[in-house]
Amino acid sequence: MAKIELLNITKRFGKFTALDNVNLEIKDNEFFVLFGPAGAGKTTLLNTVAGLVMPEEGLVKFNGEIMNKVDPSHRNVAMVFENYALYPNLTVYENIASPLRSPLYKKDDATIDKEVHRVAKILRIDHLVERLPSQLSNGQKQRVAIGRALVRNPNVFLMDEPIAHLDAKLRHHMRSELKEMQSSFNSTVIYVTHDFLEAVSLGDRIAIINEGKIVQVGTREEVYYTPCNEFVATLVGEPEINLVDGRLVVDNGKYYVEVMQKGYLMPLPENSGIIKKLVDSGITEYHLGFRPNNVKYTFQKQDGLLRGTVYSFESIGNKAVLIAKIGDQFLRMIAPNDLQVKLDQDVYVELPISKATFFNAQTTQFIG
Ligand code: ATP
CATH class of the missing domain: 3.40.50.300 (P-loop containing nucleotide triphosphate hydrolases)
Known part of the structure; x- marks a missing residue:
């Protein structure tokens, strides 16, 4: 010992x-x-x-x-x-x-x-x-x-x-x-x-x-x-975490982060302490980390979700990875192996902002 x-x-x-x-x-x-x-x-x-x-x-x-x-x-x-x-x-x-x-x-x-x-x-x-x-x-x-x-x-x-x-x-x-x-x-x-x-x-x-x-x-x-x-x-994580660009937007005293698409604003959770961390960081440009298992998708058109297309679908053992292309960015998600899916079909994606990890876009250091 x-x-x-x-x-x-x-x-x-x-x-x-x-x-x-x-x-x-x-x-x-x-x-x-x-x-x-x-x-x-x-x-x-x-x-x-x-x-x-x-x-x-x-x-x-x-x-x-x-x-x-x-x-x-x-x-x-x-x-x-x-x-x-x-x-x-x-x-x-x-x-x-x-x-x-x-x-x-x-x-x-x-x-x-x-x-x-x-x-x-x-x-x-x-x-x-x-x-x-x-x-x-x-x-x-x-x-x-x-x-x-x-x-x-x-x-x-x-x-x-x-x-x-x-x-x-x-x-x-x-x-x-x-x-x-x-x-x-x-x-x-x-x-x-x-x-x-x-x-x-x-x-x-x-x-x-x-x-x-x-x-x-x-x-x-x-x-x-x-x-x-x-x-x-x-x-640390498989499939790899998604890192997407984000920008702080303050409107009428409310805090949002604009992600992936211009004008796509996600309200920041008020009680989690993340707003203070972001403001204290003095930075307004971030990379947001979303674990693939936390990203939700649907093929039914839904307002308020990000619209993309199916870029790839691949089995990794007892589950599969679905990759959506949204603008020029890609998002990995976990899906069941038997999902009926066609390449290029529309897919609507929900990012769980409360589970996002924020990084400084310049230094790549963790913020919160
Ligand atoms: P791997 O997972 O590929 O085994 P590692 O993390 O164990 O990699 P090391 O084997 O410790 O890495 O090597 C670290 C670095 O030091 C490498 O760039 C390697 O080329 C270099 N290195 C290791 N031993 C020597 C040596 N005897 N002479 C010169 N360079 C060396």
Whole structure:
């Protein structure tokens, strides 16, 4: 168990800054997710905790103790990668036992036996311990790889996209299993992913990283409902949030926002506090974020709704995404798979202003 602190960490590869003044505190026993696009610096950050990458600046601390000069083999971190790298000629039992047989641990046979069975039970592979890796499914192999890490009782578990290569169904299964297993890990977990569903379903807290910088750290609710800027709002959510142009209009003491079409005025909710936030921001041009699941549509002509045409309709599993074209802007909405719809047909759209997230159109920062 360990609290991990990263203080002002900067890592450069030549002239390229891969980590830029990163500050993070990961709590003891926390399942902490690092989430960001390809090349954001996630793996570099994980390797910095492991001691495989040495930062030019900053401190890595475990339970308050500076680790910068501590060799990776003495940090008691366990890494699980996408590539599970099992020993092909050893049984599941021996694969899991292997770290405990290493000179670093050198446990006796009775302890090893107890530990291997403890871990195999947590991972529900105790019936497979006599098999060779070639006799396992990919999901089972991944569990053996996790078992090999778990058996060492690491201070911290570092997982780099460990289930990214599994097919969608298995990934879904492993996601819920990992979450369930976490309570038995009894260990701090730092989990790297670029998959939104993985990030929100696993993370107690999520750090969003981009271009080597931590953009926001928060619970899934915090990053979803109060994203600090448009980048986070866009990254967190599937299908992607709609961002539409809006402008503040004050008429007869009433506050409106003009969106998507000239003259389309939506009254701002009076009791939500958003009017004050918008006025206080000193800005009158916004981007309004609407989650696709909150946007309503109808094919019946209705006054007061935005009129557009159906631009596309695509199934994404058990639901579909309907995209409407309104002027030169597009709106994504969630629809049932069996919706009867034709391309270019008229569609009328209702934007739920009370659920809008407002961003500064210039800086893209969150307003309210
Ligand atoms: P992905 O999701 O694609 O694995 P990531 O967020 O894990 O990406 P990193 O692997 O940490 O990103 O890489 C961050 C940046 O640092 C990338 O631009 C990468 O090319 C660069 N980088 C990483 N390792 C090295 C290295 N050894 N030498 C030079 N550049 C590197």
